[in-house]
Amino acid sequence: MSAQISPGRKNPGGRRPGESGTRDAILDAALRLFSEHGYDGASVRAIAAGAGVDPALIRHFFGDKDGLFAAVVTDRTAVTQRLSQAVSADPDELGRAVTDAYLRLWEAPDTGPILLALVRSVTASETAASMLRAVMISRISTAPWVEAERSRHVALAAAHLFGVAAARHVLKVAPITEFTHDELVDQIAPTIQRYLDGTHR
Amino acid sequence: MSAQISPGRKNPGGRRPGESGTRDAILDAALRLFSEHGYDGASVRAIAAGAGVDPALIRHFFGDKDGLFAAVVTDRTAVTQRLSQAVSADPDELGRAVTDAYLRLWEAPDTGPILLALVRSVTASETAASMLRAVMISRISTAPWVEAERSRHVALAAAHLFGVAAARHVLKVAPITEFTHDELVDQIAPTIQRYLDGTHR
DNA sequence: CAGCAAACTCTACAAGCGGGGAACTCCGCA
DNA sequence: TGCGGAGTTCCCCGCTTGTAGAGTTTGCTG
Known part of the structure; x- marks a missing residue:
């Protein structure tokens, strides 16, 4: 009878041959x-x-x-380890290295969309919020070269970087999106360096 | 008959006496x-x-x-006009005035929740996104004292302020939330001043 | 080659959503 | 005093959501 038990089914159903992906x-x-x-x-x-x-x-x-x-x-993320690399740079160039690495994180095709997803989900999911906190702050401020005393300055630097990244990739604020990556690094790296040194005041 | 046409209704329905609010x-x-x-x-x-x-x-x-x-x-908002006041401050104290005004905007009970609402709605509504852009950037960077040449520096200052405010009120990042308002202003006002002056590099 | 696990499809449900409309009551004004 | 409109309630519609489950086909392993 070649019984068709579910005659309403349009597609065959069942496992597909080969690698499905x-x-x-x-x-x-x-x-x-x-x-x-x-x-x-x-x-x-x-x-x-x-x-x-x-x-x-x-x-x-x-x-x-x-x-x-x-x-x-x-x-699919190597977000944290990329930042870790940056913080092992020459202390005098730390501001530049961290700035460059942080902004690259938002531009790279494998990490950028994830950060975007986290930011856009902060409202809905506390998981997303705490992951974002972790990426944004903890991973930087708990790096070995940060004495407890300085963690507040590091947090300020991270907040600055986050603000710039958000303006560029989420809000898409005109003057910020018009910078090239290198120009942007040039503009803000010195400030990040000052925050990291504690000479920002 | 005292006809009750809708016998299923639990609450009386119809206008309430007096001012309703x-x-x-x-x-x-x-x-x-x-x-x-x-x-x-x-x-x-x-x-x-x-x-x-x-x-x-x-x-x-x-x-x-x-x-x-x-x-x-x-x-219910006077968001923009508050910022306008700040930008008419003494140029030497501009960084401090703007920083103070901006952060106060996020703390005041009448404006803070609105900014929070805008931030949290950025994904859903393009209206929210553009309003936030307007509040964040345009209102500052189109202020009369900004020459076209400097608008990029102003945008960087605004991005910094936004990042700090977001870290404090949305992400609630520990080191940032622990500052008092005045401490926070002390920490970042000099940097804002440098961006506004164009001496940040 | 038998049999089981994985991959896959269809259907369905309960809940929640934004929106709309009918009915009713009260207020202010002619 | 009558009447229109504003304020208020309930009911309902069509849609989307996340999740569930039953059934079907394939690949793999023993």
Whole structure:
């Protein structure tokens, strides 16, 4: 009889032959949509559609939406280690090195969208907020060369860098977006250096 | 017969006697919820509940959710004019005056929540984004004392201030929140002054 | 080659959303 | 005194959301 138990089904259903790459496709679409619209604004269905996949697969691979978000952020990031490299630079050039590394983080295709996603999700998820705090501050201010005394100055430097990055990539404020990367580093590195030295006042 | 046409109605319905203050109650609740959860996160129903009022009243007074948001932001704000005052200060003290005024904007009960609401709604509403841009940058950089040449430096100062305010009030980064207002002004005013002077490099 | 786990599709649900409309009551004014 | 409009309630609609589950096909391993 060649029984068709579910005659309403349009697509065959069942596992596809060969390497599917579906998981990665979902992660890609999720990264893009989370970074564009934030956690709330990116629906599971939209992400699935973006990956050309059934929404149920997201549940299958990641459990729930939180799991997906966590996977996006943790699976594909080397955010923290890049900053760590920068802080081992020559102390006299530290301001420049940190500034350059920090701004590059926002421009690189593998880390930039993640930071954007974190910023845009700060409202919705406390996880996102604390991860962002961690990236922004702790990773810098708990670096070995920071004595407890100076952590406040480091935080000010980090806040400055964050403000510039947000103006450039989130708010897209005209004068800031018009700088080239190098120009921007030239403009603010000296100030960052002063904060790090404690000579900013 | 004392006809009761709608016997299912629990509350009487119809206008209440006396001054209701309902419109203001809605505005209050909306300001609070928008600032806590952003545009998307604050539902019309939740705002109505917060005001102790039927959701349909929001539609009645403000048309739709966008209208409510616009009303919240425009009705009760003197954000821009406060900054204008600051920029007329003595040029030598400009950095300090602007820093003080800007940070106060985030702390004052009538303007702080609005800025928070704008920041938290940046993702959802392009209106919010452009208003924030306006408050953050344009209002400062189009001030009369800014020659075109310097607008980039002004934008950098504004980005710095924004970063500090965001770290303090949105991300709540520990070292930054621990400063008193005056300490914070002491810490960053000199840098703002340098940006404004163009002596930051 | 048997059988199980993984990958995949469809359908569905309960909840929440923004918006709209009908009905009712009170106030201010002619 | 009558009447229109503002304030208020309830009910409802169509849509989207996250999540759930059952069923189907494939690949892998023993």
